[in-house]
Amino acid sequence: MELSRKPTTGAARSGDPYLPAHGNGGYRVEHYELDIDYKLAANRLTGRAVLTVVPERPLSRFSLDLAAFRVPRVLVDGKPAKYTQRSGKLHVTPARPVADRFTVEVRYVGSPAPVSSRWGDVGWDELTDGALVASQPIGAPSWFPCNDHPSDKATYRITVTTAAPYTVAATGVLVARRRSAGTRTWVYERVEPTASYLVSVQIGRYDEVVLAAGPVPQVALVPARLRKDAERDLGRHPAIMTALEGFFGPYPFANYQLVVTDDELEDPIEAQGMSIFGANHVDGRRTHERLVAHELAHQWFGNSLTIADWSHIWLNEGFATYAEWLWSEASGGRGAAVHAREWHARMAAKPADLVLADPGPARIFDERVYKRGALVLHALRGRIGDERFFALLRGWAGRHRHATVTTAEFVALAGRHAATDLSAFFTEWLHKPALPDIAVKGR
Template sequence: MRVTWRRVRVGAGLLVTGALALSGCDSAAPKAAAPSPGASPTPSRTFTAGAAGVGDSYFPSYGNGGYDVARYTVKVRYDPEQDTVTGTTTVQATATADLSTFNLDLAGLTVRTVTVDGNPATHTREKNELVIKPAVGLIAGNGFVAEIVYEGVPKPLKNEALGEGGFLHTPDGAIALGQPESASTWFPVNDHPSDKAAYDFEITVPDGLTAVSNGVPGGKASKGGWTTWKWSEKSPMASYLSTVVIGRFRVTTATHRGRPVYSAVAIAASGSADSSIAETVKVADYLETVFGPYPFDSYGGVVVTDNRISYALETQSRPVYSAGFFRQGVNTGVVAHELAHQWFGDSVALTRWEDIWLNEGFATYAEWLWDEHALGSTAKQTFDTRYGRASAQVWKTPPGKPGAKELFSESVYQRGAMTLHALRVAVGDKAFFEIVKTWAAEKRNSNATTAEFVALAERVCGKQLDALFDAWLYGTRKPAPPKRL
């Protein structure tokens, strides 16, 4: 995010039910052999409820435990006149514990039916938790499929520290967007970045409206006054990076290096929005030279004009931008920031929200690198300016552990980027860019922590870096200017 201030991966396979066919005769199956003397009987399983949260220290209720999602198939119909959603979401997952019940996050909407592996399941609601009890317990290591049918008037979620996020009704449609949570306002989900999954979306809207989402466009089909738009993101994606934007847009399509490029700019957007978004592939090509191969199968961007959205967000493969970024002319800096997130934040995602600097510090430093490439102002010059002008609050707030209320503070962005430049000075350009590319390659499509980044940096450069990271990420005083180790 940039604020205005500035699987199925089926584990052991799906459980299959049905009659046992006896080969060659109709007689009963033979009796099981008696256990040998002294043999221990097979222990019975104990099924327990899945956790209603993944245990994130900043947001304990986010996400759920006991399973790992491989794919979501989200089919929703949105009626803007009534501001209502009707949907069916299929969750393909693997149990990681023996489960008697499991939870999905779902805010506000009414659930009509739930099935698990095709069998009716009971369900209850506990605030924003959907608690599902399958007909039989789910065995650890086995895959399962849950299907949830639901409807209602979607509403955004309010976070006391971070504001509003989720499904927003607009004059010509809707926008589903927000960080650190938003997905649970329009489909049932394990709403924490530690459980990434592939996604298929089918968004049905009245004819004449466009519905833009993540990944590769799968075409559209119209029937009876409604149009269904299909999108598919096969690379694992954190739930908060999912989006749908419905409305009237100027749409441009192209192909770049064999990948589709799909961008949509709200009809009401003025200024340089179209020309700025048109620079997407140019910026992405430059970032490949410093970060390694672009990690996804599509490119693009969406520009919206809703006053409630005064930021840009790195929604996977297709960032969403406030039109306000482009009122003063072409702005490729914000494009560089959100595209850098495709590597750092999207492909390499957080394990816990405490490590948000791994997203925002990298994306901010990418802006500095892009400015050096496109405008001639060096990253060192930008560092010197930020280092000299940073407020006292920046130095008091450690970006490596900012606290939930400071998740998107200036320290996370600017001091996070300064941390990377301090590392670059300490180890030299060759080692630094090897660290960055190795991090993106080794952690591609997975989750990561700060401790893992520090360990990788030390491995690549062959130097002990605890003092550097302690000062820049965790200290509450202004560090000394960086020096070569």
Template structure:
């Protein structure tokens, strides 16, 4: 129910009704941040460049209440009026901006960043024993900068982070400048390819950077020195993994790939654009997490380059990344995708049939059954099309929507071009019915 006199707007995404904003499209974020490791103190200036899509009296950005705003300006004018309540920074420009007009907003803020509590646990900025990490899926970006925190809102980024000199600081994109000033070091990264806000990240810790591979795609590792030997074994097949996925999925979509291993243990690995983050527990010298290494690498294609426009389509990320695990097994001397699919199907038939893959609902969108059923859907499609057509489809899918936003309907429409028979029964059975086919 809407309170009298309160303006109501349709949510951008029903799964996260309070996240994302109307009235503009962001093209670029420039973040100048200073972080004190001891004390977990963040101060920043965010410059957001956007184009308005309609005439509005006010514009809103997502920003956690853990951060206090001290100054806002719009289009270079004197300080603008703003309110900051319930995770929304609402700005009132001094003058109306026409539709299609430039919207340049600068926000100065500071505070003790904290993860945002969500249905899926705490997401966003997380303090480590010595340093910090950012893991924002699906709505944690607002824990560290003002943004339009929706996956369909993709922009370029420049991220500058100044922190204590003993620590290594990593963000998305290419390191374009590093400046050491006695006790502080400034690291400046440029991410030119469009990126969703939840994929933006900062990783700070007592790390060293290592070159991993000189192949077609440069690969690096950022990790504590103590884990170096275990890493070389556990992640040693990444170059072959990259070659396999490039062959199956098409060209790697970014300039390079970096794996971070934190000094702390992490419950699950995390993907960011051009970066994957693992915990020390995933680096045990026994390759016990290699399945996850493949999964996170595959997300660079499925999730980071091709990003869902609506969270209901989460299977386009997780089903594809899960199937990539099976493909890596098949291509590296392990069980075939058919063998793994048979076991996965057997396992799922013993679980409740209460997940609709094509629209799982916010509570279940990160349920393991979405991952496995999504992978099984792709295996069923592969069985139907045959290998040649199936992998041609995947390569066309990643090429056509490179650095873009995707929907389930776009994938099913594209798949229809690879067979003379109707795929509707397959999609109905796997995506839009709860029972296991």
């Protein structure tokens, strides 16, 4: 006899140890259909979002993350639902409890603005002449209703309508583009599972620069005034792609877009199948090429392999930082060993008060997460040798392609590849604040 399942209320908190207020419990999102109309001059966004949702149990109510938009209508499986908004949450009560896969449609309108966080403002933001999205880690609700947690990955179809002179780049592959009186509509699809913070829209007056037609199409969108410098600075991008595929295995998405805004940005931004740089990152001298390699590496580590929660962020940033050193070595620059010696000395001069596997929410973007994370990998490379180390990296990226990952899973896989007990090694590097010694040989 099958026991009846009593409907429950989906939690309005994710349970994330670092950011429990972001994300929601009781369900996962399978697909997002986003259709937005954006008026640049007025900074006015009118949106329609249709989410395909799979409940973990029958739900009498559930919540979505959404910033301060006005919501005129919510439908669940095509029927009007009751809803309330407070504290960045949209609480939805369907006409009848939902037990199986269902759709929720949200109509919303307002002036998108970044979400305030301890790391600054993140999310949808206006440029001098355009707009960008920089959502890591909690900015996605600034422009669409979502389950804003890195572990809830979904597919996307994004339709953006805006003024005709502007180019729109969004997460995914461009599948349609049409023009009407004064506006242009762009349609992108991302079939690979994607975390909400990695979904992006970029709007500006951009020239298209084809960096590589295949096998992975690589395109840069740049302001006309920066085109010449960008062509030089990004000219080796196909070579970087080839090198990283050699280290990490096949590129995990169907395309790659680079956007250079006409405004300066403090840091580059990674999104799924896309990276965004500021005008200050382009100078015609390849000064910031390491950042180009760093952001591309995130397509494997952070995007295809997405952390289960923010405590594991070294798996994103340590790997991307080590990719900088690997590209430097592969392109005839300083070897990874030189970078490791330099950064070990720098890290040794800093306070020994950060645990890499659990840095705490205030320190997820601490420089030590990036550099010590890279040092772990270089120390591991020295411990197990190049053949086993690079087999581990390819195995890590391949085994968990388009999934979520944890530090414990990486440690376990490393042990299998090394064919030896690495528990003491990882305890020292990941779970104790003191910086271990490192024996670095070579250039």
